[in-house]
Each structure stands twice: as C-alpha cells, then as structure tokens.
Amino acid sequence: MSDALTAFLEDPLSEGPRGNSAARQFAIDVSESDRGIDEAINPESPTGQRRLVLKSQDALFSYQQEIVDGLHTWFCQQDNHRGTLVSLPTGAGKTRTAVWFARELATRQLARTVLWVAPSSELVEQAVGCIEDLWTRFAGAPSTELLINTFGDGNKSRQDLRVFVCTAQLAARRLETLADLNIDLLVFDEAHQAVARTFRQVISRVLESGKARAVGLSATPGRATEDESEDLRDLFKGQIITASELGKSPVEHLIQKGVLSALEVSLLPLPEHHEGSRVRSLDRRYLSLDDLALTAARFWAVVDVIESRPQTSKTLVFGASLAHCYALAGALHKKAESVKAGAEALVKPK
Numbered sequence: 001m002s003d004a005l006t007a008f009l010e011d012p013l014s015e016g017p018r019g020n021s022a023a024r025q026f027a028i029d030v031s032e033s034d035r036g037i038d039e040a041i042n043p044e045s046p047t048g049q050r051r052l053v054l055k056s057q058d059a060l061f062s063y064q065q066e067i068v069d070g071l072h073t074w075f076c077q078q079d080n081h082r083g084t085l086v087s088l089p090t091g092a093g094k095t096r097t098a099v100w101f102a103r104e105l106a107t108r109q110l111a112r113t114v115l116w117v118a119p120s121s122e123l124v125e126q127a128v129g130c131i132e133d134l135w136t137r138f139a140g141a142p143s144t145e146l147l148i149n150t151f152g153d154g155n156k157s158r159q160d161l162r163v164f165v166c167t168a169q170l171a172a173r174r175l176e177t178l179a180d181l182n183i184d185l186l187v188f189d190e191a192h193q194a195v196a197r198t199f200r201q202v203i204s205r206v207l208e209s210g211k212a213r214a215v216g217l218s219a220t221p222g223r224a225t226e227d228e229s230e231d232l233r234d235l236f237k238g239q240i241i242t243a244s245e246l247g248k249s250p251v252e253h254l255i256q257k258g259v260l261s262a263l264e265v266s267l268l269p270l271p272e273h274h275e276g277s278r279v280r281s282l283d284r285r286y287l288s289l290d291d292l293a294l295t296a297a298r299f300w301a302v303v304d305v306i307e308s309r310p311q312t313s314k315t316l317v318f319g320a321s322l323a324h325c326y327a328l329a330g331a332l333h334k335k336a337e338s339v340k341a342g343a344e345a346l347v348k349p350k
Contacts, residue, residue: 059138061259063243064088064097070241071101075110075185075213081237082207083214085191088243089251090219091260095130098187098217103134106142106161111184116165117202118189124149127165127189151177168193171202178205183212191216195231203235268301293320294327303331 060068067086074084088094105111118124128148135141142160149166151174164181168188171178186206188194194203194216206212216236246253254260293299302317306328309315319325 059100059134060097061093061257063245064093064100066243066245067097067241068101068104071215072104074239074241075105081239082212083203083216083236084239084241085216085218085232085236086241087218087220089246089254089260092219092250092254093259094217094219095127095189096134098215099127099130099134101215102161102163102185102187103141105185106144107140112161113181113183114161114163114185114187115171115178115181115183115206116163116187116189117168117171117199118165119168119193119199121167123189124165124167131163131165151181168199168202172198175201175205178202179209183209186212186214188214188216191218191236192220192232195235200235268298268305293324299327299331303328303335306332307335 067088071084071086086094086098088097102111102114102116106114116124116127118127128146131144131146135144144161144163145157145159147162147164149170151164151166183206186203188199188203194200203214207214214236216232218232243250251260255262306315306317317325317328319328
C-alpha cells in the first residue's frame with residue numbers, strides 16, 4: 001500500500017498533507033497512470049458468441065411518458081395550483097422526464113424560459129448532460145440557449161428556448177435577478193430540500209411573476225421528518241404526480257421491467273471488535289461516518305467485495321463520503337496496477 005493511502009487511512013478527515021488532499025492526489029495520479037488496463041487483461045475478441053441489447057429510440061419509458069402527460073394536464077389547467085411534485089424512485093429517470101417535459105413545452109410554444117435548480121454542482125452537471133443528450137439524440141428539439149451557473153445577458157437571447165441551470169445556492173443569492181428572467185417553468189431537483197427557508201424563497205420569488213409554474217422532483221417525498229413532509233406538502237399544496245403504471249411497489253415493478261437492478265443484500269464478516277465500535281457509535285451523535293467507513297477491517301472488506309465482481313461487469317459504489325470514495329478509488333487503482341504488472345510479467349518473453 002502506498003504511503004499516500006496509508007497516511008490517508010490513518011487520518012482520513014484531515015485536510016492537511018496526510019488527509020483528504022493526499023488521498024485525492026493519489027487517486028488522480030494512479031488513475032492517470034493506469035489507463036488501458038482493461039484492454040490489456042481482457043481484450044475483446046472480434047469473433048465468437050455475442051449477445052446484444054439494442055436500445056429503443058423512444059425518448060421515454062411508458063411510465064415516464066405517463067408523468068409527462070400528467071404534467072401537461074396540470075400545466076394547462078389555469079385553476080390548478082402553480083406548483084406540483086413529481087415522485088419517481090431513484091434511478092427511474094426523474095431528470096430525463098422533467099427535461100423532456102420542458103422540451104415539449106418549448107416545442108408547443110408554451111414556454112420560452114426554464115430555470116432548473118439543483119442543490120449541488122453534481123446534480124447541475126447531471127441536468128446539463130441530460131439536456132445535451134436529449135437535444136442531440138432526438139430530432140426536432142427547439143433552438144436553445146443553455147446557461148450554466150450564470151444568468152448573464154440571456155434575456156437578450158433570440159433562441160426558441162432559454163434554459164438556466166444553476167445551484168440552489170446561486171439562485172438564492174440572485175433573487176432579484178430571478179424576478180427579471182420572465183420564467184415560465186421552474187424545476188427544483190431534490191425538492192425535499194426546497195423546504196429550507198433560503199431555497200423556499202427561490203420558488204416564492206419565481207412564482208410571484210404571475211405566470212411561472214414550479215415542478216419539484218423527489219424520489220422520497222414522504223421519507224423526511226414529519227415536519228419536513230408537512231412543509232413539502234404545504235409548498236406544493238399536496239399536489240403530486242406519479243405513474244399509476246408503477247403500482248404500489250414501483251421499485252419492484254422497475255426491477256421486473258429491467259430499468260433497475262435487483263439487489264443482492266449481504267453482510268460482510270468483520271472482526272468482533274468492529275461490531276463493538278458500531279455499537280459505541282450509537283451513543284456518539286457527533287461521530288462521522290468516516291470513523292466507521294475508514295476503519296481498516298471494514299474498508300478492506302469493501303475493497304475485496306468490489307474486486308470480486310466480474311471484470312466485465314460495471315459496479316456502482318456508494319461511499320459514505322468523498323473521503324471514503326477517494327480512498328476506495330486509490331486502493332482499487334493501486335491493486336489494479338499490481339494486477340497489470342503481474343500480467344505483463346507473465347507474458348514478458350524470457
């Protein structure tokens with residue numbers, strides 16, 4: 001194990017040379033030096049048996065189209081409350097569904113300005129990527145100006161549609177600017193966070209224009225605390241759009257449909273003293289997740305599980321924090337580097 005990774009595991013929460021910055025640089029360095037390892041170990045054969053899954057050219061699944069149809073009905077009924085909540089399970093395509101709805105509004109000339117607000121830069125980039133994908137892959141998209149984390153002078157645009165995509169924090173700092181954008185549709189991703197006073201002001205200021213409508217996106221609108229759930233219901237006046245096709249068990253339906261992967265839940269065998277640290281943490285509310293995630297026994301057990309996955313498969317790993325993710329990335333890249341070196345040694349001519 002490298003000195004950088006060892007230092008990080010000894011003091012993962014530090015921002016100094018032995019903490020996050022060291023692990024981050026280690027992961028970057030190893031990643032840059034480790035490109036091409038998949039090709040070296042698992043070259044694709046141009047012949048042999050193959051199984052292909054061809055994607056449909058439909059922009060949406062049927063349950064997503066049902067959501068879009070419901071949004072159109074809501075949007076065109078003037079007597080309805082001007083805010084509604086869309087609920088779909090994580091991984092079911094909330095972003096794609098809402099982006100397609102905004103595109104259809106522009107195509108039907110029902111909207112010219114859309115504000116997309118997300119509570120993190122990662123979700124901003126996700127929305128931008130989705131917009132670019134749906135505009136380039138499917139013909140007939142309106143001519144669109146996309147402004148990211150800036151309001152610039154987009155109000156001078158001559159395009160058919162203007163889409164402003166920004167973090168909720170930036171929108172909250174530019175409330176006066178929002179009022180001047182002449183917004184037709186506001187989309188608030190991770191809408192359960194909109195109940196916070198600062199973010200709630202964003203929705204209120206946009207709706208004050210008199211014509212704007214707000215769509216909140218949430219995977220779990222009822223999972224928050226009782227007070228937060230009540231605030232969310234009040235914010236959107238209890239109006240929620242779901243897909244009846246998904247029934248009462250949407251996750252199970254999506255697994256059967258092949259949209260979501262089936263879960264295989266297993267417990268990692270760990271030393272008894274690790275269980276003791278978990279129990280003790282229940283009495284220490286200030287204890288960070290990293291105190292558990294980065295203990296050596298648990299950390300390397302997780303690395304072993306990831307490594308045991310077939311090399312041809314794709315694995316999505318949810319870390320406890322950025323620090324945890326950096327450490328996992330560094331450890332996996334280092335192990336991959338060792339495997340590559342061993343493979344090269346085996347084929348090296350004598």
